Amino acid sequence: MHSDDQTPDAAGPLPQGPSRRSFLKQTGGLLGVALAPPIASQAEALADKMAPASPIISGQASMSLNINGQARNLRLEPRTTLLDALRENLDLTGTKKGCDHGQCGACTVLVDGRRVNACLTLAVMTQGKQIQTIEGLAQGDELHPMQEAFLRHDGFQCGYCTPGQIMSGVACVKEGHATTDDQAREWMSGNICRCGAYPNILAAVREVAGQQAKG
Amino acid sequence: MNNFAYTQAASTKEATAAKAADKQAAFIGGGTALIDLMKSNIEQHSLLIDINKLSMLGIENAATGLRIGALERMSDVGEHPLVVQNYPVISQSLLASASPQLRNMASMGGNLLQRTRCGYFRDTAFPCNKRQPGSGCPALVGDNRTLAILGGSASCIATHASDLAVALVALEARLTLESPKGTTRTVPLADFYKLPGATPNIENHLQPGELITAITVPAAAHARKSHYLKVRDRASYAYALVSAAVGLDVQGGTIRSARVALGGVGTVPWRVLAVEKYLVGKPATEENFRAAAALAVRDAKPYEHNKFKLELAQRTIVRALLEVV
Numbered sequence A: 001m002h003s004d005d006q007t008p009d010a011a012g013p014l015p016q017g018p019s020r021r022s023f024l025k026q027t028g029g030l031l032g033v034a035l036a037p038p039i040a041s042q043a044e045a046l047a048d049k050m051a052p053a054s055p056i057i058s059g060q061a062s063m064s065l066n067i068n069g070q071a072r073n074l075r076l077e078p079r080t081t082l083l084d085a086l087r088e089n090l091d092l093t094g095t096k097k098g099c100d101h102g103q104c105g106a107c108t109v110l111v112d113g114r115r116v117n118a119c120l121t122l123a124v125m126t127q128g129k130q131i132q133t134i135e136g137l138a139q140g141d142e143l144h145p146m147q148e149a150f151l152r153h154d155g156f157q158c159g160y161c162t163p164g165q166i167m168s169g170v171a172c173v174k175e176g177h178a179t180t181d182d183q184a185r186e187w188m189s190g191n192i193c194r195c196g197a198y199p200n201i202l203a204a205v206r207e208v209a210g211q212q213a214k215g
Numbered sequence B: 001m002n003n004f005a006y007t008q009a010a011s012t013k014e015a016t017a018a019k020a021a022d023k024q025a026a027f028i029g030g031g032t033a034l035i036d037l038m039k040s041n042i043e044q045h046s047l048l049i050d051i052n053k054l055s056m057l058g059i060e061n062a063a064t065g066l067r068i069g070a071l072e073r074m075s076d077v078g079e080h081p082l083v084v085q086n087y088p089v090i091s092q093s094l095l096a097s098a099s100p101q102l103r104n105m106a107s108m109g110g111n112l113l114q115r116t117r118c119g120y121f122r123d124t125a126f127p128c129n130k131r132q133p134g135s136g137c138p139a140l141v142g143d144n145r146t147l148a149i150l151g152g153s154a155s156c157i158a159t160h161a162s163d164l165a166v167a168l169v170a171l172e173a174r175l176t177l178e179s180p181k182g183t184t185r186t187v188p189l190a191d192f193y194k195l196p197g198a199t200p201n202i203e204n205h206l207q208p209g210e211l212i213t214a215i216t217v218p219a220a221a222h223a224r225k226s227h228y229l230k231v232r233d234r235a236s237y238a239y240a241l242v243s244a245a246v247g248l249d250v251q252g253g254t255i256r257s258a259r260v261a262l263g264g265v266g267t268v269p270w271r272v273l274a275v276e277k278y279l280v281g282k283p284a285t286e287e288n289f290r291a292a293a294a295l296a297v298r299d300a301k302p303y304e305h306n307k308f309k310l311e312l313a314q315r316t317i318v319r320a321l322l323e324v325v
């Protein structure tokens, strides 16, 4: 589970020059005749100590984000949030910007299956992770059960909070946090609805939880 | 948000060295506090050092106590069976914080270093001694409804906002800190935070470049019988007006040990030793809880809009204690 929060070493497309260790391994290969194994491993230990610092990214840099199962290559500054990258750079405007400060949930997306606020997430830190947005929920023309349920129960009025509510609802059910009305209310509380469509949102989330419980 | 450089540290050594080398650099864990502050221009940093690849994970319960890696996420700790069972007050304080989304992102270390929600601190249009030393404190005579009644000074009366910290201070948790030299030290969380005094901009005793690597909590009977009660303006997704973290070890109706700390009333997480002392050796009755709770606010200094916290703090303590007898 915890590896969810880690950026995998090799998968991350951060620019990574050949490490000192692999350089020494190569030269060790060339000079292998002269170097007895214990010395080679001492050299490796030394190389680890002197390992070059990790690369520093500043200004625009190339990155690759995996969004809805597709690798998307783009150039971004480190300060670009995942929310802005989605909306401004990738034209995925389904994810909404409400407060931009973690206070409303309109920007909720799934990163490695966990719901997060895209407005407080730096795009650079999501490299190597699976990002799912509202655009990635339907299978072709077939809506996700949560989308269906929101339609059936009128889970929205103006619709602005809806993509965030739906993404949060999907995660809430998957987490097992929608087994009672009270529990679902509490675990959906990170998504604010200014129109007050809460009773209908709750009905939609609870219905999907019920369907999945039945299997 | 100002532009900044970014690097992902491969080791704690690299992370602490990079931070020590650049006064304007900051570690980034979940980023939920830091990015928020940077977007509002309350903080500016030259370099963000991503610590998420470091091996500061793990939730382990031994006979001596609990150890939590600083990078564990609030959601994972809050729902971990070992924590739920043996340290309910920690679990409850976490699950009553922020929102499910934020808890999935936020780390334990970052939580303890979050900054105050004082409205003046958060709005750069106002002066604020914490944000801009020497500029003044508009809260003293302005809107101070949510601010502190304990531990304040003529310079600042901002409350510490972390719920987790209240639970941890009650249970006498310690932080493990690693320095750029590679040495580690441990400090009680209660001593880690600084009262505002004349320098409210300095909030803790973290040394330049130092990294929080773990939190440890001693095992105790009062930890197993513990509770977190948070009173706020709405039922969820809101900071505490007042909160209480309590733990009791009651045997044969008599209190053997007690732990009580308050949130939302102090400039730091506020343990009330006088309340604990009063309770020990007495029968666990509501009457005694009331008498003890009165001691919590004996030295309080309320301001124009937060007088209600005097009564609310006492009632919160009593209700929390009633949950664990």
Ligand SMILES: Cc1cc2nc3c(=O)[nH]c(=O)nc-3n(C[C@H](O)[C@H](O)[C@H](O)COP(=O)(O)OP(=O)(O)OC[C@H]3O[C@@H](n4cnc5c(N)ncnc54)[C@H](O)[C@@H]3O)c2cc1C
Pocket (backbone or CB within 6 Å): A101, A102, A103, B026, B027, B028, B029, B030, B031, B032, B033, B034, B035, B036, B051, B070, B071, B096, B097, B098, B099, B102, B105, B106, B107, B108, B109, B110, B111, B112, B113, B114, B161, B162, B163, B164, B210, B211, B212, B213, B237, B238, B239, B240
């Ligand atoms: C809308 C909203 C509501 C919230 N509600 C609550 C609430 O009700 N209760 C509550 O307690 N909290 C609440 N929070 C605060 C939230 O819990 C914190 O933002 C979060 O815990 C910070 O963790 P992080 O990993 O995201 O920290 P970051 O933002 O990554 O870091 C915060 C600070 O800690 C430093 N840092 C991080 N990790 C380390 C480390 N290991 N060693 C040294 N320094 C480190 C960073 O440099 C930075 O200065 C809320 C936040 C928001 C945005």
Ligand code: SF4
Pocket (backbone or CB within 6 Å): B116, B118, B119, B120, B121, B127, B128, B129, B130, B131, B136, B137, B138, B139, B140, B147, B155, B156, B157, B158, B200
């Ligand atoms: S109470 Fe503290 S944080 Fe708030 S305005 Fe005064 S100095 Fe700033």
Ligand code: FES
Pocket (backbone or CB within 6 Å): A096, A097, A098, A099, A100, A101, A102, A103, A104, A105, A106, A107, A108, A117, A118, A119, A120
């Ligand atoms: S836009 Fe991200 S929480 Fe409001």
Ligand code: FES
Pocket (backbone or CB within 6 Å): A155, A156, A157, A158, A159, A160, A161, A162, A192, A193, A194, A195, A196, A197
């Ligand atoms: S439907 Fe309008 S904000 Fe929720």
